[in-house]
Amino acid sequence: MIEKATLLIVDDSVENLQILSGLLKEEYKLIIAKSGEKALEIARNQEPPDLILLDVMMPGMNGFEVCDALKKDSSTQNIPVIFLTALNEVADETKGFQVGGSDFIIKPFNPDIVKARIRTHLDLMQERKKSESLLKILLPENVISDLITHGKHVPVMHENVSIMFCDFVGFTSISSRLSPEILIDELSVIFSEFDEICAKNGATRIKTIGDAYMATTGLNLFNPDHANQLVQTGIDIIQFLESRNTTAAQQWHCRIGIHSGSVIAGIVGKTRYVYDVLGDSVNIASRVESAGVNMKVTITDETRKLLHPQYKTQSLGLTILKGKGEMHLHAIE
Numbered sequence: 434m435i436e437k438a439t440l441l442i443v444d445d446s447v448e449n450l451q452i453l454s455g456l457l458k459e460e461y462k463l464i465i466a467k468s469g470e471k472a473l474e475i476a477r478n479q480e481p482p483d484l485i486l487l488d489v490m491m492p493g494m495n496g497f498e499v500c501d502a503l504k505k506d507s508s509t510q511n512i513p514v515i516f517l518t519a520l521n522e523v524a525d526e527t528k529g530f531q532v533g534g535s536d537f538i539i540k541p542f543n544p545d546i547v548k549a550r551i552r553t554h555l556d557l558m559q560e561r562k563k564s565e566s567l568l569k570i571l572l573p574e575n576v577i578s579d580l581i582t583h584g585k586h587v588p589v590m591h592e593n594v595s596i597m598f599c600d601f602v603g604f605t606s607i608s609s610r611l612s613p614e615i616l617i618d619e620l621s622v623i624f625s626e627f628d629e630i631c632a633k634n635g636a637t638r639i640k641t642i643g644d645a646y647m648a649t650t651g652l653n654l655f656n657p658d659h660a661n662q663l664v665q666t667g668i669d670i671i672q673f674l675e676s677r678n679t680t681a682a683q684q685w686h687c688r689i690g691i692h693s694g695s696v697i698a699g700i701v702g703k704t705r706y707v708y709d710v711l712g713d714s715v716n717i718a719s720r721v722e723s724a725g726v727n728m729k730v731t732i733t734d735e736t737r738k739l740l741h742p743q744y745k746t747q748s749l750g751l752t753i754l755k756g757k758g759e760m761h762l763h764a765i766e
Contacts, residue, residue, distance in 0.1 A: 437462045438555050441482035443472040443499065444517070445491045449540075453486065453517075456544050457551075469494030473502055476509045484555055487534075489518035489525070497532050504533035511561075513554040517542060575653050576700075576708060586708075588699030594651035595663040595693040595736060596715050597636070598722035599627070599670060602686040604644040611683065619683055620644065626673055634666040639710055649710055652698055660693050660739035664765060667691060667730035675728070689729070690722025693736040720754035721762060730765040737763050 439462040442453050450465055457463060464482060466472040469491055476482065485503070489496035496516060503509045513535040518525070526537045536550050565577065579586040601607070608616055624641055631638050631648050635656075639647045648666060651659030667689040678684045694714030701709045717733065725731030726749070737746055746763040754760050 438483040439464060439480070440551070441466060441472060441475060441485045443467075443469065443485065443491075443496070444488040446488070449488070449517075453547075456547065460548075461551075468492065469496065469499035472499055476503060476512065477506065481509060481512055483512070483558065484551060485512055485514045486517050486551075487514050489516055489520055489529070497528055500529070500534055501532040511558075513558055515550060515554065517547070576698075586700050588697055590695065590697055591652055591710075592695045593655065593657075593659060593693070594649055594696050594710075594714070595659045595691055595739075596696065596710065596718035597648045597663050597667055597689060597691045598719050599646040599648075599667070599687050599689045600722055601644040602688060602727055607683065607685075608644075615683075619685075623674075623677075623685065627670055630669045630673065631666055634669065635662045636666045640707065649696070652710070657739075660691075660736045661741050661744070663691055664730055664732065664736070664740060664744055668765060671728055671730065686728050688722050688725040688727060688731070690718055690720070690725045690731050691736050692718040692721055692733045693739055717754065717757060717760070720757055721760075724752050724754055724762065726764050732763050732765065734761050734763070 437460065440457060441464045442450060442457075443466045444450050444453070445467050450467070454463055454465070464475060464479075466475055470493055472485070472487070473494075476485070487496045487499060494502075496518065500514050500516075503512060503514065510533075514533065515536040515538060516529045516534050517538050517540060519540045520526075521539045529537045535554050538547060538550060576586045611619070620641075624646060627646055627648075628638055630636075634650075635658075636648045636650045637652060639649055641647070648663070650656065650663040650666075656662075670689065671687065674685050674687060678686075692714055694712075694717070696710040696712040696714050698708070698710045701707050721731055721733055731749065732740075732746070740746070745766040747766050749762040749764055751759045752762045
């Protein structure tokens with residue numbers, strides 16, 4: 434059963450509230466407020482409504498002031514506001530849009546128009562949520578905020594991050610045996626689960642290249658737990674594959690390499706841009722994965738020094754990494 438959307442109706446007229454309630458109660462959950470102050474209290478302190486129908490001329494705070502306050506509050510700024518008012522001057526409608534209103538309906542209103550406008554803005558909000566959910570899988574929250582607010586993101590040097598590469602063992606041989614449809618389906622299912630694991634642990638998927646999966650932690654605000662979060666991400670990925678291998682027709686094994694250090698992060702490209710991280714730390718993490726242990730999380734000294742005591746490690750000794758010389762690597766037990 435599809436859950437009904439919640440509408441907050443704000444009007445000081447009992448008659449108007451009765452008309453709107455009768456019109457909308459079958460399709461929506463309704464919350465009533467008879468003043469602007471009460472409307473702000475409800476929107477901020479309860480589960481936010483999906484949409485607000487707002488009168489303009491009310492005692493105390495008028496509708497324009499209420500809308501302005503809603504849009505300045507990060508917890509309520511994305512709620513669509515439809516003004517329902519007897520004001521019919523162009524200046525009034527302009528004011529409504531200037532303070533952040535989504536629509537402006539003049540009283541007396543046509544019931545069918547009110548219903549259609551509500552449905553349109555609810556649908557738009559739903560599509561926006563879907564887009565933001567997709568972005569959260571692909572981009573850090575601060576980058577999403579910059580793109581939504583400013584339309585761009587300035588490259589940033591991050592000093593304390595962890596980078597993970599995951600690669601499947603024997604992928605070339607496996608891909609030659611599977612049909613293209615089955616291969617893509619397998620990778621889609623597995624990488625989708627990797628995305629869920631990243632989200633659970635506070636990691637961000639940066640990209641996939643063939644069978645390689647790259648993720649990071651620490652790209653948002655300062656996060657002293659970035660190494661622990663990414664190591665746990667790697668552990669969960671291996672546990673997922675181990676569990677899946679007990680029932681799946683195709684067995685998958687991986688190597689995971691993690692290194693901690695500094696990176697440059699930013700948007701690459703202008704028309705089909707991609708968020709990417711660059712730097713020597715990225716190259717090291719990739720080399721650690723290549724030299725790693727099958728179905729183990731392999732890490733560098735830099736990452737191990739940041740781990741909580743709960744993570745036990747086994748020394749792999751000095752290992753020659755291509756282009757990097759010898760580095761001391763460790764496997765998570």
